[in-house]
Amino acid sequence: MENPSQAVRPASCTSLMDPSLYKAAMIGDASVLEQNKGQLDVLVSPNNNTVLHIAAQYGQLHCVERILGMCPIIYDRLNSKGETPVHVAARERNIEIARALIEHAKDEELGHGVGAAKELLMLANKDKDTALHEAVRSRHAGLVKLLTAEAPELSYIANNAKETPLYLAAERGRGDLVSGILTNCRSPDFGGPYGRTALLAAGGPYGRTALHASVFQNFEECTKQLLDWKQDLLKEADMYGWIPLHYAARSGFTPSVEQQLDKDKSVAYIMTDNDDKMTAIHIAATYGKVRVIEVLMSKHPGCCEMVNSRGQNILHIATKNREKKAIKGLGANTSWRNIFNMNTVRADQVPKDIRKAADTHLIVAALIATVTFAAGFTVPGGLDGNQGPNQGLAVFARKAAFQTFAITDTVAMMFSTCAIIIHFAATNSEDKSQLEREYATAQIFTLDAMIAAAIAFTTGMFAVLSHSLWLAIIQCIIGACGMLYTIAIMNNVVRKISLIKNLPRSFSILRCLVRYSIQEKERGAEPKSTDS
Structure with a gap:
């Protein structure tokens, strides 16, 4: 037909x-x-x-x-x-x-x-718009009721943008329009026309439903009407694998989260159908929505134990760092301690043998110190051998490029030397945390020495090649590209090895977890009644 x-x-x-x-x-x-x-x-x-x-x-x-x-x-x-x-x-x-x-x-x-x-x-x-699409866009409840009463099948027709009239009504937050459509729309348990099911009346673009549209805008009335009509909309995922609860958690719409959890508690454990495999509490932690986390934890404490595809639970996501102070702040609640210590699959995981990694860093620092030390006495352009007041001085001593070379070479020498000294000092340390901090500091010094050495080489070459300007410029460009790449790597390394600072969202989430942990501890400490 x-x-x-x-x-x-x-x-x-x-x-x-x-x-x-x-x-x-x-x-x-x-x-x-x-x-x-x-x-x-x-x-x-x-x-x-x-x-x-x-x-x-x-x-x-x-x-x-x-x-x-x-x-x-x-x-x-x-x-x-x-x-x-x-x-x-x-x-x-x-x-x-x-x-x-x-x-x-x-x-x-x-x-x-x-x-x-x-x-x-x-x-x-x-555009595949019916008169009902136009009536919804014009926000006329009477027209919507008239058209759906005459042709209930209109509710199932999607336009070229994949929007059904019900989706448009929910997107606009008009409860009267949603009610007008649902009143005359067949029960979702029955089939619709042309081989469709009535559930398709709620369809929208990107595989979303009218419930997605209502949740996006935090329209509580429309959300309630849709959930009363078809509760299964809670579990309908869009093309990105997200259900409505995931979007509510991301936006921090606490009333919408509570509405959905009251209808079906199991949605708190549904993961995104994509590579991340996150639940609503993971998403709330990612976007720093503390109130949503509190609601999810109060209604479904077990959801905090869920991990994503990378093996990360809520604490890993919130802090992005295995910080011992955060664990201590959770009090004596051993369950939280176990959650934090759950295995995490991380590509940037540090080697088990810290000293073995430190040996490699020590070799690099020693090489930089050796090269920069030698460069200080074999300067670019050599020394002036002519008789006179300048005899024995560097030929390019008055050039800005040479002066930059001299400064950066000295900086590289000192940074690498400091790194070597720290490595030697760390050999006497038995505390693992102290050892990690010392080696992290030495690694930063080594990276700084690398950048300074690269600048020294580039400016020294520029001083020597200044008579051939085009060649000097080309080597400067090549050197600059290398330095930028080195700086990018350095920033990434520093971010990974540094302690967390200035992260109010993460700390607010931790405070939320601390409060919950203390409450659990207090409840567990209450004396149990005994029969006399």
Whole structure:
């Protein structure tokens, strides 16, 4: 069976209407229309609007009735956008004209047959919008109720943007529109027309449902209506694998989170259907939504034990660092301690043997110190060997490039030497935490020495090649690219080995966990009653 929403009316031979006829339809002058009543269905505007389209656009109800009386077959003509007069009436919020067009189509004396009105309403324009789509966009609850009462199947039709009327109503947060559609929409347990299920009435773009649209905007009334209508919408994921609860957690919409959890507690444990495999509490931790975390933990304490695809639980995500002070702040609650120590799959995990990694860093620091020490006595351009006051001085001593070389070479030498000294000092340390901090400091010194050595080499070469400017510029560009890459690596390393600072979201989440841990501890400490 062909979908009537995709039906196309056969085109008639048309002629461009006279401006006087257009004006008559616009102002409702029936006398001018009477003069052309034999041609009303073929006279059109440049956009293929008939006089009925024009009268409907300008709200001329009396004129619409006269036109239908003079030319009964004009009621379903399409303009260049594929719109019927009902589309126009719905867009202009004119319920009386829409009702007149529907009643005309239902008139059995015209020989249209049973279902003519429904067929008229099911017609879609070139964007696949029906009259119900237009009524929802115009936010007219009366029109929505009228159209869905005449053709409940309208609720299932999606336009080119994959939007159903119910999705549009929920997106706008209009509870009256949602109610009007759901009142006449079949129960979601029954099948819809054209092989569809009634659940598809809630469909939207990107695989989302009307519940997604309502949650996006935090429309509590619409959310309640949709959940009362079809609770299974809670578990419907979009093309990105996110259910409505995930979006509510990301946005921090606590009332919406509570609404959904009250309907179905199991959604708190549903993971995103993508590579991350996160639950709502992971998402809330990622975006720092402390209140949402508190709600999830109070209603479903077990969800905090869930881990994502990387093996990270809520604490790992919130802190991004295995910080011992955070564990101590959780008190004596051993369950939280176990959660924090759960295995984590991390590509940047530090080697088990810290000293073995430190040996490699020590070799690098020693090489930099050796090279920069030697460069200080074999300067670029050599020394002045001529007799005179400058004998024994560097040839390029007065050049800015050479002076930069001398400074950065000294800096590289000192940084690498400091790194070596720290490595030697760390050999006597037995405390693992102290050892990690010392080696981290030495690693930063070594990276600084690398950057300074790279600058020294580039500026030294520039001083030597200054007579060939193009070659000097090219080597500077190459050297600059290398330095930028080194700096990027350094920033990444420093971020990984540094302690957490200035992260208010993470600390607020930790405070939330601390409060919960203390409450659990206090409840556990309450004396149990014993039978005498």
